[in-house]
Amino acid sequence: MKFLIDRCVGRRLAHWLRNEGHDVLEALTLGSDPGDQALLELAESENRVLITIDTDFGKLVYLHGVPHSGLIRLPDLSVEQRIALVSEIIRRHYSALENRAIVTITGSRIRISQPPAN
Numbered sequence: 001m002k003f004l005i006d007r008c009v010g011r012r013l014a015h016w017l018r019n020e021g022h023d024v025l026e027a028l029t030l031g032s033d034p035g036d037q038a039l040l041e042l043a044e045s046e047n048r049v050l051i052t053i054d055t056d057f058g059k060l061v062y063l064h065g066v067p068h069s070g071l072i073r074l075p076d077l078s079v080e081q082r083i084a085l086v087s088e089i090i091r092r093h094y095s096a097l098e099n100r101a102i103v104t105i106t107g108s109r110i111r112i113s114q115p116p117a118n
Helices: 011-019 036-045 056-064 079-098
Strands: 002-005 023-026 049-052 071-073 102-106 109-113
Touching: 002 011, 002 036, 011 023, 011 079, 036 049, 036 056, 056 071, 056 102, 071 079, 079 102, 079 109
Parallel strands: 002 023, 002 049, 049 071, 071 102
Antiparallel strands: 102 109
16 A cells, blocks of 8 residues: 655654555655645545644545545554554555545544545
8 A cells, every 4th residue: 555654643654654565655755845735635646545643634635625545644642552553544444545535533433434525
């Protein structure tokens, strides 16, 4: 699976995903911050699931109809907890991610939403 890791998520998650065999692009490697919409558009153009902590991406998708290739919205937790959550999401919801799902984690709840029609 292909991922784009937002700056706020951290490099260790990106490293872990690479070690698991995934194709990972880190926003940190893109130079100065291009902004949320540009990141979402880049992820969509390269068929990457965007992983972030930022809530603004959901607003861009749901309120402004910005196209995407899937989104994982993690809570602001330790890196170890983020890795465990992403591991669980990939293991349990791989096909939903392939179908451009939006995954939001709040507390101990994982919510899977289908993307809005573009």
